[in-house]
Amino acid sequence: MDIATLKRLEKLNQLALTEEQEKAFLEFFSKKEKEAEALSEIDTENVERMVHVMPIMTVVREDKEIKNFTRDELQQSAPETTDGYWQVPRLVE
Amino acid sequence: MKYETVIGLEVHIELATESKIFCSCSAKFGGEQNDHVCPACAGMPGMLPIVNKRVVDLGMTAGMMLNCHINRTTTFDKKSYYYPDLPNAYQTTQWFAPVAVNGTVEIETSKGKKNVRIKQIHMEEDAGKLVHDDWTNTTLVDFNRTSVPLIEIVSQPDLSSAEEVVAYLERLRSLLRFAKVSDCRMEQGSMRCDVNLSVRPEGSDKLGIRTEMKNMNSISAITRAIEYEVARHIDAIENGTEELVQETRRWDDVKGKSYAMRNKETAGDYRYFPDPNVMPVVIDDEWYDGIKATLPEFPEVKRARYIDQLGLGEYDADQLVESRAFCDCFEEAYAVCGNAKEVANYLISDCMNLLNKKQMTVDMLTLEGKSLGELINLVTEGKVSRPNAKKILAVMFENDINPAEYAEKEGFIVSNDTGKIEKVIAEAIASDPKAVADFKGGKEKALMALFGKCMKELKGNCDPQTLREMLIDAVNKQ
Numbered sequence: 001m002d003i004a005t006l007k008r009l010e011k012l013n014q015l016a017l018t019e020e021q022e023k024a025f026l027e028f029f030s031k032k033e034k035e036a037e038a039l040s041e042i043d044t045e046n047v048e049r050m051v052h053v054m055p056i057m058t059v060v061r062e063d064k065e066i067k068n069f070t071r072d073e074l075q076q077s078a079p080e081t082t083d084g085y086w087q088v089p090r091l092v093e
Numbered sequence: 094m095k096y097e098t099v100i101g102l103e104v105h106i107e108l109a110t111e112s113k114i115f116c117s118c119s120a121k122f123g124g125e126q127n128d129h130v131c132p133a134c135a136g137m138p139g140m141l142p143i144v145n146k147r148v149v150d151l152g153m154t155a156g157m158m159l160n161c162h163i164n165r166t167t168t169f170d171k172k173s174y175y176y177p178d179l180p181n182a183y184q185t186t187q188w189f190a191p192v193a194v195n196g197t198v199e200i201e202t203s204k205g206k207k208n209v210r211i212k213q214i215h216m217e218e219d220a221g222k223l224v225h226d227d228w229t230n231t232t233l234v235d236f237n238r239t240s241v242p243l244i245e246i247v248s249q250p251d252l253s254s255a256e257e258v259v260a261y262l263e264r265l266r267s268l269l270r271f272a273k274v275s276d277c278r279m280e281q282g283s284m285r286c287d288v289n290l291s292v293r294p295e296g297s298d299k300l301g302i303r304t305e306m307k308n309m310n311s312i313s314a315i316t317r318a319i320e321y322e323v324a325r326h327i328d329a330i331e332n333g334t335e336e337l338v339q340e341t342r343r344w345d346d347v348k349g350k351s352y353a354m355r356n357k358e359t360a361g362d363y364r365y366f367p368d369p370n371v372m373p374v375v376i377d378d379e380w381y382d383g384i385k386a387t388l389p390e391f392p393e394v395k396r397a398r399y400i401d402q403l404g405l406g407e408y409d410a411d412q413l414v415e416s417r418a419f420c421d422c423f424e425e426a427y428a429v430c431g432n433a434k435e436v437a438n439y440l441i442s443d444c445m446n447l448l449n450k451k452q453m454t455v456d457m458l459t460l461e462g463k464s465l466g467e468l469i470n471l472v473t474e475g476k477v478s479r480p481n482a483k484k485i486l487a488v489m490f491e492n493d494i495n496p497a498e499y500a501e502k503e504g505f506i507v508s509n510d511t512g513k514i515e516k517v518i519a520e521a522i523a524s525d526p527k528a529v530a531d532f533k534g535g536k537e538k539a540l541m542a543l544f545g546k547c548m549k550e551l552k553g554n555c556d557p558q559t560l561r562e563m564l565i566d567a568v569n570k571q
Contacts, residue, residue: 012362014175051168051190051373058372063110063147066117071127074135080224084126085233088177089226 001029094331095295098323100258100288104265105243106275107219107283109152114218114242115142115185115371122281130535134240136180141370143545144169147540148242149192149374151274152216155244156193158268159211163381167192169216169371172363177234178221186217186245188365190373198248198268200260210249213310219243244274250289250300255319259312262286271389271417276456279310284316290328301326302337305342306351318344322351343536403433412441416455430469439465443483447490464489467500468496478553481505507554511563514547514555518567521546529571540564 006026010017017025071084080087105111113120133140135173138449149167156163170188196211200443221239223232252258266277266284277284286309291301304322309315322342329337342351390398392414399410413419419440426436448455468485471477477485477500485496500506521543522529531539540561547560 012173049189051166052367054372056372057166057375058144060144060149060374061117061145063112063145064117065112065119067119067131069131071125071130074127074130074132077408080231082229082231082233084128085224086127086177087226087229087233088232088234090230091176091223091232092206 001026001033096292096321096323096327096330097295098253099250099291099293099300100254100319102246102252102261103244103289104246104248104262105285105287105530106155106246106265106269106277108242108244109149109273109275110145110147110151110242112145113240114145114148114216115240116140118240120241122283124237126513127237129237130236135236136182142169142185144371144374145242148216148523149376150384151242152192152214152244152508153376153381154388155246155269155274156196156214157385157388158272158274159193159196159198159214159246159265161193161196161211161214163193164190165371165376165381165498166190167216167376168373169368170365171368172365174220174363174383176220176223177232178223178236179218179239180221180234180236184218184220184372185368187215188369192244192374193213198261198264200257200264202254202256202260203220207251207257209251209257212247212249214246217243239444250291255316258286258288258319260313262312262315262348267392267415270456271392271420273389279312279453282310285310288315288319288322290319290322292323292330301330303339304310304337304351305341307341309344311492314344314346315533317349318351321349325351330550355471355561368540387547389417396397399423399433403427405433405437408432409437413437416458417438418456418458419561422458422460422462422465426469429463429464429466430473432469432473435469435473435506436465439469439486444488444490446485451490455474460489461493464496471496471500475556476500476507477505478507478555478557481553502551505554508551514560515567517547517550518543518560518564521550521564522567522571529568532568543568 003022003026006017006022006029075081075084075086078086108120110120113129113134114120116131118131118134119129121129123223130309133142153163167187168190171183172186173180173182174184174186191213193214194212196214197208198211199206201207201209219238220240221237222235225232226236241403252261262284269275270277273281279285286307288309289303290306291303293299293301304326306318306322309318321344325335326337328334341354343354344351356484396410396414399405399413400407405413413423422444423436423440426439427433430436444458444460445455448458465486468477468489469480472479472482477496481500485494485499485503488494488499525543525546528539528542532543544561544564547564548555548557551560
C-alpha cells in the first residue's frame with residue numbers, strides 16, 4: 001500500500017483524510033496486506049469456491065405486488081422533501 | 094491503412110415482473126413520484142432483501158434462450174455506487190456467480206451468419222431517477238425505479254460494425270420477447286445498451302484504446318453513434334487530431350457528436366464483494382426443468398413450420414413470427430378452424446389495422462385465438478359475411494364475446510330466407526326501372542346498383558353469390 005493507492009481509495013470512497021490519518025491508514029493497511037499475503041501460501045487448486053460461510057440458501061418470494069407504506073409515512077424522517085421527492089444537495093454542477 | 098472495429102455490448106433489459114427484485118413494491122413504469130416505494134428500496138437501515146422468484150425464472154429463461162450455461166448456485170454481490178438514486182450506496186448485482194454464462198447468439202447480416210459469444214447474464218436492480226432542480230440548486234430523488242429488476246447481457250467483443258450491432262440487438266429483442274422475458278421497448282427504457290468500441294489496424298491481434306458509450310436507447314442512435322466513434326478513433330490514430338483515452342462518453346444524438354463525460358468517477362473500480370444480506374440462490378433440478386419446459390419454440394423454427402406444414406407464404410410467416418402474441422393467437426385460432434391462410438390474413442391485415450388505430454404494439458394483442466377461429470368458421474361456412482365479420486372482430490378487440498352469439502344477437506347471421514331475399518329484390522327492381530332496362534340493354538354495371546340496394550336492405554347478411562344469381566334471374570324475368 002502506497003500513498004497513491006490510498007489517495008485513490010480516498011477519492012473512490014469520497015473521503016478527505018488528514019495527513020495524520022493517512023499515516024495511520026498506511027500502517028494499518030501495510031500490516032493487513034502482509035496478513036492477507038499469508039493466505040496465498042495455501043494451495044487452493046481444485047477447491048470449489050465457497051459461496052457462503054453457512055450452508056444455507058436463500059428463500060424466494062412469489063412475484064406479487066404489495067403496498068404496505070404510503071409516501072408520507074416513508075418521508076417522515078426525511079430531512080427535506082419537495083412535491084413527494086426526497087431533496088438532496090445538488091449532485092452535478 | 095485499413096482498420097477494423099471491435100465492439101462489445103452490455104444490454105440492460107427490464108424484466109416483465111409485477112414487483113421489484115428485492116421487495117414487493119410495484120415494478121410498473123411511471124406512477125406518481127415515490128409511490129412505488131417501501132423502506133427496503135428506500136434504503137432504510139435494517140431492511141433485508143428477499144429475492145423475487147420470477148426474476149430468477151426470467152434470468153434463467155434468458156440464459157437458456159441464449160444457449161448459456163446456468164449456474165445452479167448463483168449469488169448476489171454489492172457494487173459500490175455513490176449516487177442517491179440507489180440509496181444503499183451500493184447496487185446489488187451479480188459478479189462472482191451470475192445466473193448464466195458462456196452463451197452464443199447467431200446473427201445474420203449482409204455478410205452472412207455469425208455467432209456472437211455471450212460472456213454472462215446477471216440479475217441486478219435498476220437505479221432510481223434524479224431530477225436536478227436549478228431553482229433551488231438541489232437534486233430531487235424518485236425511488237420508483239430503484240430496485241426494478243434488470244438483467245444485463247454482456248457480449249464478448251465479437252461485433253465489428255453497426256450493421257452487426259443492429260442485427261444482434263434485434264435478435265436479442267426477438268428471442269427475449271418470444272420468451273416473455275421483457276417487452277424490450279427501447280423508447281420506454283426497458284432495453285438499454287452500452288457500447289464498448291475500439292479500432293485497430295486490420296489483422297492486428299492487439300486491441301486499440303476502448304471507449305464506452307452509455308445508455309443508448311434507440312437503434313438508429315446506436316448506428317449513428319458507432320459510425321461517429323469509428324471515424325473519430327481512426328482520425329485520432331491517423332492524423333493525431335486528439336489523444337484517445339479509455340473513458341466513458343455521452344452520445345448527443347441531436348448534435349450527432351459524442352462527448353467525454355466530465356465526471357471521471359465512472360472509471361473507478363467498483364470493489365465488488367459478496368452481499369451478506371442475500372443468501373445463495375440454489376436452483377434445484379425441479380426448478381431448472383420447470384423453466385426448461387416453458388421455453389418457446391424459436392421464431393425461425395416456428396417460421397419454417399408455418400411454411401412447410403401449414404402452407405403459409407414467406408411473407409405471412411415473417412409477419413407472424415415478429416411477435417409471440419401473434420403466434421399464440423394464430424396457433425389457437427388454427428386449432429379451432431384449421432384454416433391457416435384465413436387466420437394469417439385476419440391477423441396480418443385486420444388485427445394489425447385495429448392495433449394501429451389504437452396505437453398499440455403487436456405484443457399488446459389480447460384477442461382470444463379460440464374466438465378468432467370461431468369467427469373464421471362462421472365466415473367460411475357462409476354464416477356471416479366478410480364485412481360483418483370485420484365489425485364483429487372490432488368488437489372482439491374490446492370485449493370478450495362469443496362471436497356466434499354476438500352475430501345472432503346483432504342480426505349478422507346470413508339469411509337463408511329466400512322469401513325475404515325475393516321480396517327485397519322485387520322492391521329494388523320496382524324502385525329502379527332504369528337500371529333494369531340498362532342491364533337488359535347490355536350494361537353489366539347497372540346490376541351493381543341493384544345489388545348494392547339489396548345488400549343494404551339485407552344489412553349484408555346474405556351470401557353475395559346467391560344474391561347475385563337470384564337478382565340476375567329476377568331481372569331477366571322482367
